[in-house]
Amino acid sequence: MRLLGKQEIEDIAVGAALLGTGGGGDPYIGKLMALQAIEEHGPIKLIDPEEVPDEAVIVPSAMMGAPTVMVEKIPSGEEAITAFHSLQEYLGEEIYATMPIEAGGVNSLLPFALAARQGLPVIDADGMGRAFPELQMVTFYLDGLEATPMVLSDEKGNSMVLNTINSVWAERLARGATIEMGGSVMLAIYPMKGKDVKRSAIQKTLSLEEEIGRSIREAKEKNYDPIDAVLKITNGYRLFEGKVKDINRKTETGFARGTATIEGINDNKNEELELNFQNEHLIAKTKDKLLCVTPDLIAVLDAETGMPITTEGLRYGARCIVIGMPCDPKWRTEKGIATAGPGYFGYDVDFTPVEELVGKGEK
Amino acid sequence: MRLLGKQEIEDIAVGAALLGTGGGGDPYIGKLMALQAIEEHGPIKLIDPEEVPDEAVIVPSAMMGAPTVMVEKIPSGEEAITAFHSLQEYLGEEIYATMPIEAGGVNSLLPFALAARQGLPVIDADGMGRAFPELQMVTFYLDGLEATPMVLSDEKGNSMVLNTINSVWAERLARGATIEMGGSVMLAIYPMKGKDVKRSAIQKTLSLEEEIGRSIREAKEKNYDPIDAVLKITNGYRLFEGKVKDINRKTETGFARGTATIEGINDNKNEELELNFQNEHLIAKTKDKLLCVTPDLIAVLDAETGMPITTEGLRYGARCIVIGMPCDPKWRTEKGIATAGPGYFGYDVDFTPVEELVGKGEK
Incomplete structure (x- = not known):
């Protein structure tokens, strides 16, 4: 376990934008939300997958929708908490930690804002090691884990619990709802156990992002080529x-x-x-x-x-x-x-x- | 309270088709499902709104979608039970009775099939006194009751719990999901108390349907004009x-x-x-x-x-x-x-x- 402050978040944002391969939403929005959450609630705990108890309930948090919409429709953070709480209530079990489902811009950083506000740790892992546009495009799906029960929440106060026969149906129904709900929503998705994180998640993604971001930042002062790094x-x-x-x-x-x-x-x-x-x-x-x-x-x-x-x-x-x-x-x-x-x-x-x-x- | 057998269901089906003003789906499908449920589980209890305890939980049941699709995609009845059980679990309270939300063809009769299979009574009332195409078009909405929490289930096994800020949003999100789910789904919707049924539902709709159906049936043998009747x-x-x-x-x-x-x-x-x-x-x-x-x-x-x-x-x-x-x-x-x-x-x-x-x- 280590604590992440503002500099670490700045670096992670840069690394996430790079691994996000152009997508995952504007990292700037997620970064602002994470920085503000740290300002209000203090540093965020980052834990290694190995530190998570096997039976602990882990719920990744993400935004769904087109990045072009997200830029215009900045989330308040309340939607994420609503989605998270609704799923916790639906599961009837306490959630131990959250994590990103992708190493994309906004979706790498939103879980930090949620974690800071809820006093939860973030796990140093994700479900893609990059960004992808659809919900079944995660290692969890490749390993047979289910996207549902999942919760979608919009900024107006609407929410929905989905239970689907597979993650492709989860993508299809959530995508339709996202469009109806105005183009972007917050998700609490792929609820899983600690042992699933160890088995299926891509490990140490957040540390990798941080290393990438730090290298790019330090290139100028230490006089090396950031791209080579x-x-x-x-x-x-x-x-x-x-x-x-x-x-x-x-x-x-x-x-x-x-x-x-x-x-x-x-x-x-x-x-x-x-x-x-x-x-x-x-x-x-x-x-x-x-x-x-x-x-x-x-x-x-x-x-x-x-x-x-x-x-x-x-x-x-x-x-x-x-x-x-x-x-x-x-x-x-x-x-x-x-x-x-x-x-x-x-x-x-x-x-x-x-x-x-x-x-x-x-x- | 009185028991409804096959003849009563046949008459209600005719009356429902008439009050359904051309819509509400093919009454034939709902009738077959209700008749089969009676065959398997015996007569269905019809209760007057006045017999319902004020604090009892009532959940109307309905199908959503285009009737033209319903004809091709006959429901098994399992979807309705799934929707009903999911909502009961979500509410955490036992459901006392069901009722139709509309006096339309298929939607007047599906609640009977559900009631027979679940051993529940049906309340002699509905939310329209006719049929209408959208979920907020019910007297419950006019009287300030909420459509959600509601559950949608499809025949594939997908389901969703909706919580919306108002019934117009419930309609919008459920409609989008219905289209994604193949054009028709089963709903458990407008959960309410017994006192709400007394205050807001249109009373004795099912008895009225039965009377209409019986009059049309008996016109020929008793030699009167069914339309005048x-x-x-x-x-x-x-x-x-x-x-x-x-x-x-x-x-x-x-x-x-x-x-x-x-x-x-x-x-x-x-x-x-x-x-x-x-x-x-x-x-x-x-x-x-x-x-x-x-x-x-x-x-x-x-x-x-x-x-x-x-x-x-x-x-x-x-x-x-x-x-x-x-x-x-x-x-x-x-x-x-x-x-x-x-x-x-x-x-x-x-x-x-x-x-x-x-x-x-x-x-």
């Missing part, structure tokens, strides 16, 4: 360097979908990179070469500062470096690829590990 | 006689919407009646005269047998008589008309009581 920490690859030339983005059926075109500079002069995203970046390719494919991670970083840029933060003319990182091995299984690989998102592309696509040693 | 029981008016010439019907956003054109015969020769419906018949008018407007009741009866015809049962060439009946006074209040009057359904027509439209004494 990030690649080293994440076993990642430099895929492309360029300027944002075109962004095509629309919010439909509760998702922000689109493509971005990046015009090459330096080593990539006369080339163009196309990024396809659905909340998160899913495919990075040039005219003749596939560079990185979901479930591997694609992040767009500011070429100068190394700071990650979200899909909604992509601006015309921005100079950036696109990197690719291998996903957790759980995602490279048959079920993992069926759940969150390119085919699921409608791309006629086979998954190939990023290290094979870029050629080993080109790092 | 129905008009006498319901204080109704003969509006139009003709043949169905055209039906325009589509299922959208969970409703069966459309219009039917009836070509006049006998007294109505050279005239045409237009019926507008959204699950239920809402407006009856000729080229120059408005004849009956929601919340007053419009029913289409077979010209020969007096049997009511549902909107989905309207067939080209069918000879029919259209009747209008005054609604319960609760619907003629300002809130009642705002909730279920012509303006709510998008018609640029003011509500005028049917007895004024047809001119008193023209009965």
Whole structure:
């Protein structure tokens, strides 16, 4: 167990935005909520999965909806507490700790705000090791855990307890409700036992995020290249360097979908990179070469500062470096690829590990 | 208290189809389910609202969705029991009795099937005295009672507990979920106390339905006109006689919407009646005269047998008589008309009581 203060939250926010691969919502909102909660309630306890009793009840907390909506509709934090309390009451058991379901921007940090306000610890783990747009896209689902009973709450005071036959139905019904409820809601979801966290969650995600964020922050003062540092920490690859030339983005059926075109500079002069995203970046390719494919991670970083840029933060003319990182091995299984690989998102592309696509040693 | 056997259910089904004003689903399905439940579990107890203890918990049961879908997707009855049990568990209190929320076809009879299988009485009352397409269109809403906590269950095994800030939100979220769940679901809704039933429900609806059904059944053997008999029981008016010439019907956003054109015969020769419906018949008018407007009741009866015809049962060439009946006074209040009057359904027509439209004494 260790205590997280404001600096740690700032660093985690940066690392979460990077692992969030462009999605997961604006980390700024989640960060503000977490910082404010620390201001009011003091530092937050971060515990290791190994410290969680096997039979303790753990309930991850998350926001569901399109990030473009979340930016306009900032949550008060009350919805999260309502969802959490409703699920606790429904389960009839005390909740021991919370954790993020994804390493995305806003969803990495909202659990901290909830934990601070409820006096609960946060577990150093998550359900993706990255961000993904749908509720069944978590290692918990790959390992046979259920998304429900789950609770959705909106800022108006409406809430719903879902009990579904599987996590795909949970996604479908919750997505429909999210749209009806105004585009974003708070969830208390995937209630599980401590032993499930140990078995199924991706371990130490929050520490990894913190390390990424700290490296980027310290790069300037310690005079090293932040992108090299990030690649080293994440076993990642430099895929492309360029300027944002075109962004095509629309919010439909509760998702922000689109493509971005990046015009090459330096080593990539006369080339163009196309990024396809659905909340998160899913495919990075040039005219003749596939560079990185979901479930591997694609992040767009500011070429100068190394700071990650979200899909909604992509601006015309921005100079950036696109990197690719291998996903957790759980995602490279048959079920993992069926759940969150390119085919699921409608791309006629086979998954190939990023290290094979870029050629080993080109790092 | 009295016991209802098969004949009573047959009669109630006919009366419910008539008060259902064309909507509420095919009464045949609800009737089959109720008859089968009686076959297996014996007669059903019908109790008067006055017999219900003031503090007893009452939970109406209903199906939600487009009748056109219900016909294709016959419920097993298990969904209703699941919804009922989930709500009982959620409330943490034993449910004393059930009742219909509407006097529509399928929804008048489903509570009998549930009651028989659960050994519960049915209360001789409902929340509309007719059928309407949305969940807030009940006298319970007019009287400030809440639709939630409510439970929705589908035939696949998915269910949801809703808690909304008002019944309009309950309608909105449940409607969206119903569409996602395949077009029809079972509800346990508007949990209330016995004293609320006495104060807010429309009293003796089931006895009225039975009386209507019995009159139509006995007309032939006792040699009287079934339509005259129905008009006498319901204080109704003969509006139009003709043949169905055209039906325009589509299922959208969970409703069966459309219009039917009836070509006049006998007294109505050279005239045409237009019926507008959204699950239920809402407006009856000729080229120059408005004849009956929601919340007053419009029913289409077979010209020969007096049997009511549902909107989905309207067939080209069918000879029919259209009747209008005054609604319960609760619907003629300002809130009642705002909730279920012509303006709510998008018609640029003011509500005028049917007895004024047809001119008193023209009965």
